[in-house]
Amino acid sequence: MTEPVKSINPANGRTIREFETITDEQLQQKIQQTHEAFVDWKQRSLDERGAIIRKVGELLVERKDRLTRLATEEMGKPIAEAPGEIDLCKGICDYSADNAAEVLADEQRDLPGGRAIVSHQPIGIIFGIQPWNFPFYQVIRYTVANLMAGNTVLLKHAPNVWGCAEALEEIFRDAGLPENAFNVLYIRDEQASQVTEHRLVRGVTFTGSAATGRKIAADAGQHIKKTVLELGSNDxxxxxxxxxxxxxxxxxxxxxxxxxxxxxxxxxxxxxxxxxxxxxxxxxxxxxxxxxxxxxxxxxxxxxxxxxxxxxxxxxxxxxxxxxxxxxxxxxxxxxxxxxxxxxxxxxxxxxxxxxxxxxxxxxxxxxxxxxxxxxxxxxxxxxxxxxxxxxxxxxxxxxxxxxxxxxxxxxxxxxxxxxxxxPNLPFGGVKDSGYGREHGGFGMREFVNSKSLMISQQ
Missing domain, CATH: 3.40.309.10 (Aldehyde Dehydrogenase; Chain A, domain 2)
Structure with missing residues (x-):
């Protein structure tokens, strides 16, 4: 048995609640279930995916009061600022649903003696490791883009905002997302490498410090997994x-x-x-x-x-x-x-x-x-x-x-x-030790897809 993870109110240092972490065996089962959900979800039409993502945005707004109180309690965000984070999440949902068809559309290319198609296809499970500072936005940012692309998602959220992660999981479920297409992993830091190395996990996205980003990128690189890193800065x-x-x-x-x-x-x-x-x-x-x-x-x-x-x-x-x-x-x-x-x-x-x-x-x-x-x-x-x-x-x-x-x-x-x-409509990301890859503006929907060339002879 491991020690439970405590969520602590930073305004007074008192424990809000405790969470139990899952075992290695339960973790392996979660990964398998998320892959099984991918087999179904990737076949859903963009219209069907978009309808669910729009509903996610609607539920975020409907539950804004509860979510803002939760963020204020768990990570100390001023409650006057917290609604703006939810509104941004709603904007991301709407933009992604509205623009996915154009961003992910097949492209016709020239080919000597024939024609070619470039198709952007989902690849599988994307593992997100996210920080506490924007407990809803950080998750919505990568999750919505990847769900619209046809991937399924695992989330390891910062332990001090696991209540926010739980609330998001509930929203995705209530919006009609198929079971296990979005799964929160209540795991210890040392268990994260099991997710990265798993053969069914196809990509890793991380937001946090440059020091941790290096470790995650190195871990993923050993297993030839693509990463997107949004790291620190001193703007x-x-x-x-x-x-x-x-x-x-x-x-x-x-x-x-x-x-x-x-x-x-x-x-x-x-x-x-x-x-x-x-x-x-x-x-x-x-x-x-x-x-x-x-x-x-x-x-x-x-x-x-x-x-x-x-x-x-x-x-x-x-x-x-x-x-x-x-x-x-x-x-x-x-x-x-x-x-x-x-x-x-x-x-x-x-x-x-x-x-x-x-x-x-x-x-x-x-x-x-x-x-x-x-x-x-x-x-x-x-x-x-x-x-x-x-x-x-x-x-x-x-x-x-x-x-x-x-x-x-x-x-x-x-x-x-x-x-x-x-x-929502502009690329987000950095260079140098601030990381690589882009999110928002349609760019995030193409980070974890297989841009596949189809070459058709017509001779």
């Missing part, structure tokens, strides 16, 4: 001399505290050219000072706790080390003496290479301000990172900002004069 937002400072400050505050700062595409490093650095810094610090942490179940709370105690402690250690190496904590930087896993908004200045605040990913409400000489220096600093997920540019010359973002920003996504998170 740089550039403020140029012609930026609208008020607009930039508002977007950069939102981009840093959204989801308690626990967002892969959060604005983390703020690279400001010397000409407007002081003006931006003063306005940014003043606005950040107004944000206080509090009870995430209160509609007025803008900043809740970090999801786990170890995550709060790691963030503080990164701040402490950066300060020891010369950074200045203009505001914040101390662990509050309160119940729960709270951390205050923190602004670090004099941030240089070699500090965690410059080189690493600070997953929480900590902003790194970096002074650049000019535009060229700003983009150099932005790209001076092992990561490459997102970023931003603020300039009132839109053409200039677009050129800079398109031609020089070494990331998968760039926001211009605003802060944006995932969009």
């Amino acid at each position: 740089a937002f550039l403020v140029l001399e012609d930026a609208d400072i008020d607009k930039a400050v508002n977007a950069c505050v939102t981009g840093r505290i959204n989801n308690n700062g626990q967002t892969c595409v959060a604005a983390k490093r703020f690279v400001v050219v010397d000409a407007v650095y002081d003006k931006f810094r003063d306005a940014y610090v003043e606005k950040m000072k107004q944000i206080e942490f509090g009870d995430p179940s209160d509609e007025n709370t803008q900043l809740g706790p970090l999801a786990r105690e170890d995550l709060r402690d790691k963030l503080h250690e990164q701040v402490r080390e950066s300060v020891e190496k010369g950074a200045t904590a203009t505001i914040g930087g101390e662990v509050p003496d309160v119940e729960g896993f709270f951390y205050p908004v923190t602004v670090l200045e004099n941030v240089k290479p070699g500090m965690p605040a410059y080189d690493g990913e600070l997953f929480g409400p900590v902003a790194s301000l970096i002074r650049a000489k000019d535009e060229a220096d700003a983009i150099r600093i932005a790209n001076d990172s092992v990561y490459g997920l997102g970023g931003g540019v603020f300039s009132e010359d839109e053409d200039r900002a677009v050129r800079l973002a398109r031609d020089h920003f070494d990331t998968g996504m760039v926001s211009i004069n605003g802060y944006y998170i995932a969009q």
Whole structure:
């Protein structure tokens, strides 16, 4: 027998409930059942799949109040923000159902002496290992795309949000998805390799840290399994001399505290050219000072706790080390003496290479301000990172900002004069240590398919 897994409320440190993990034998049975479901599901028409996926979106909205309370309780998401995650999930369901026929359609190609067809066919079970920070969206993102493609899905969710995983499993079932086409695995970390190596599992998708992503990719590579990795980042937002400072400050505050700062595409490093650095810094610090942490179940709370105690402690250690190496904590930087896993908004200045605040990913409400000489220096600093997920540019010359973002920003996504998170119709993913592969915008539906060539002789 193993120890039960506890779901802990990060606002007060109290246990919400306990979950029992399944045995290795039960795990093998789950995989087999998910494959049997695939044999049936892959034969369903796109219209039939789409109708079920649309129903999933409808049920998510119908149960929004319950789901938002669950996310707030399990991982501390401010309850005022939580409905937006559900709305995004609904948008993904609708977009996938509406566009699958076009994305997955057979393609006619030329062939000497005949004709050719390229067909995008499902391959089997896709295993998803997902984090806690967006407990519904992270799952919907890969699950819906793969179900529309005709694959079936296994989920290993972060243990602190297993209640959210359970709620999603119920929604898929109530929407009419065939039994075992989507299965949640209540397993220990060390059991995950059994899933990856299983001959019936055809692909692995992971969202999380770069360190864990390397291990998962290496494990999958041994068994010649394709992976999609969405890993960490330390997104740089550039403020140029012609930026609208008020607009930039508002977007950069939102981009840093959204989801308690626990967002892969959060604005983390703020690279400001010397000409407007002081003006931006003063306005940014003043606005950040107004944000206080509090009870995430209160509609007025803008900043809740970090999801786990170890995550709060790691963030503080990164701040402490950066300060020891010369950074200045203009505001914040101390662990509050309160119940729960709270951390205050923190602004670090004099941030240089070699500090965690410059080189690493600070997953929480900590902003790194970096002074650049000019535009060229700003983009150099932005790209001076092992990561490459997102970023931003603020300039009132839109053409200039677009050129800079398109031609020089070494990331998968760039926001211009605003802060944006995932969009159902646009590709989502990064480069370098932020991973590879794309989700959303139809791209996710083609990540785990067999693009098959049919060559037909007509001579």
